Amino acid sequence: MSPSDDTLACPCGSAQPYRDCCGRYHAGPLHLQAPTPEALMRSRYSAFVRGLPDYLLATWHPGTRPASIEADPPGLRWLGLDVKAAHTQDADHGTVEFVARSKLGGRAHRLHETSRFVREQGRWFYVDGDITG
Secondary structure, X not given: OOHHHHHOEOOOOOOOEHHHOOHHHHOOOOOOOOOOHHHHHHHHHHHHHHOOHHHXXXXXXXXXXXXXXXXXXXXXXXXXXXXXXXXXXXXOEEEEEEEEEEEEOOEEEEEEEEEEEEEEOOEEEEEEEEEOO
């Protein structure tokens, strides 16, 4: 996707234009300021789809963040996101269960994960997640 695709539906599945949904967290005045764990998780999925590794690293908690993120393998297509549940344990901790679907080399893949998020100094960060079967 290119910046000119900002009016297309957001990859996260919200049915909103990208610029009004995850795009506002990827750049602009709300950069890195997703207001909830679910919004951050959706913006991270969209960042994978749009190839934004700097955003992914910036929204990953420093205590668990890798040094770098490998580029997607050639031919990988992201097919969709399904948020199963989102819970806030308290003002600074939340979880989001989701399924992300992709296709590579003619084979369908799905990532089913329950991700943990923490808010520090007003910003939400992805911490880690448990992959389900």
